[in-house]
Amino acid sequence: MSSPAEPQPEQVELVAVVDQGQAGIRLDQFLMDRTRHLGITRSKIQAWIKSGFATVDGRPCLRPGRRLATGERLELGKIPPQAALQPENRTLRILYYDDDLVVLNKPAGLVVHPAPGLDHGTLVHRLLHHFPELSQLEGARPGIVHRLDKDTTGLMAVALTEAARLRLTASFAERGVKKVYLALVHGRPDSSGLVDAPIGRHPTSKTRMAVVAKGGKPAHSEYTLLWTAPGDRFSLLCVRILSGRTHQIRVHMQHIDHPLLGDPTYCPAAHASWQSAIPGLNMVLQRPMLHAWKLGLPHPRSEEPMDFQVAPPKDMFQTILVGSRTTQRVGLIGMPGCGKSLLLADLAGQGIPVWSADRAVAELYRPGQNGWELLRRRYGERFTPMPTEPVDKKALLQAMRDIPGLRREVEAMIHPLVKHHLHAFWKTNYAARVTVAEVPLLLESGWTSGFDLIVGLACDPHRRRDWLRAHRGWDDNLLADMESWQWPEEKKLQSCGLVINNPGTREGLAQVALRLSRVLRWLRNQDVRRRLAHVQALVIPAPQREYHDSTAR
Structure with missing residues (x-):
């Protein structure tokens, strides 16, 4: 392999005065005309000017395009030798x-x-x-x-x-x-x-x-x-x-x-x-x-x-x-007593941010909160008899069962507040990979557009109704009313992107939560692969040669 030729020092030293016929000429053009016999390129002349080797009336001028005036004295100093460029053995593709x-x-x-x-x-x-x-x-x-x-x-x-x-x-x-x-x-x-x-x-x-x-x-x-x-x-x-x-x-x-x-x-x-x-x-x-x-x-x-x-x-x-990552927004639904809250707690235990519509309503019903204020202004003290006590949910529930149209009227007031609460939760957890929101009336309220996946939790109807009777004191009439306010279970589950089953034990439900988080992670990875494949199809020709060490010199 040959070595680069050693550059020779430039033997340039010029003194000149601009005459009347040269007025208005560019500095670099003037110097190039005066050094043309040396074979020096215009780019090199410009580089010398920018490096401070040219003066006009004794002052350095760094602008190759400066227009000259009659009588100005130009000097181009002797240019020092240029250091040799040393080859470097580094990879090129x-x-x-x-x-x-x-x-x-x-x-x-x-x-x-x-x-x-x-x-x-x-x-x-x-x-x-x-x-x-x-x-x-x-x-x-x-x-x-x-x-x-x-x-x-x-x-x-x-x-x-x-x-x-x-x-x-x-x-x-x-x-x-x-x-x-x-x-x-x-x-x-x-x-x-x-x-x-x-x-x-x-x-x-x-x-x-x-x-x-x-x-x-x-x-x-x-x-x-x-x-x-x-x-x-x-x-x-x-x-x-x-x-x-x-x-x-x-x-x-x-x-x-x-x-x-x-x-x-x-x-x-x-x-x-x-x-x-x-x-x-x-x-x-x-x-x-x-x-x-x-x-x-x-x-x-x-x-x-x-x-x-x-x-x-x-x-x-x-x-x-x-x-382009976005939070995977998962909605969790199911019939009353199916175990949604327990499943939500298990997911929270895995570090997943979770949200509950029921808890949001409880907050809105506290004294002085928006839901409490709306109900008090609309219905007086009927459901808010004490200014320091939360909304009387039992009285409100009974009134919604007894008075036709009241339930929808209350939902029209409270649901927008709950939805705002949900959006605040999403905003707070903007950087999370996944969030799960338990919304019993998600499908019925038409909020599905904000979610990436709706997960339905199925449970044996007899077991969940027995649990509601035993732990919440619901009688058959209340059970019937509460279920009538929601879609039938079969319709709910058919509308879900994913359906999981409550096995009926606390330990079993915890395992369901672990499997669910793995499935959600797999779905996110699939989304990444689809996005990558889409972008690659836009910018990589098919087939595209793969570069390995053998392609580099």
């Missing part, structure tokens, strides 16, 4: 290479080329090891014809010869290259759109770009919505850029109020406030979620069209899966 170019899959965290203060650990250093012929190319960016941000992953093309570099550079300049990205953005944009907004330096921050009214370069980005997470938290976009400005997608997505997930530079804190509430999300979301997905370009020698596509990295899928 190569999709294609020949004598003219290489197409690779860049990982996150890798800077493309050296810069002031960064003289090792870049993609260029790795390329020099695997493709030593690059050492024959000029400059600190041999073969680089386009760039990706440090934390952007995906497809890059690199020229291996000067002729290939010039042809590829021309293809990029003439928009003969197709560049398509995948981006995870906050919220839910329109199904498609075109962002036509010029980009320039941020007016107050030198390290940022921005959409600017004056002085920016034209920039166009087309996007298509591929998928949106539950609750419109974030979306997966396919973005094609028709120009290649610095940070273009990041700036344009911020401009339309849908900044990239994980982007510390362009994502306002208000957009990311929900992330901390999702367990584990901030652990996987460590970079701006942007991936160079597709690349189409003409071959630099044959001009034959070439198209490449590479699947997004693991952290992008992890962000999608973790970020």
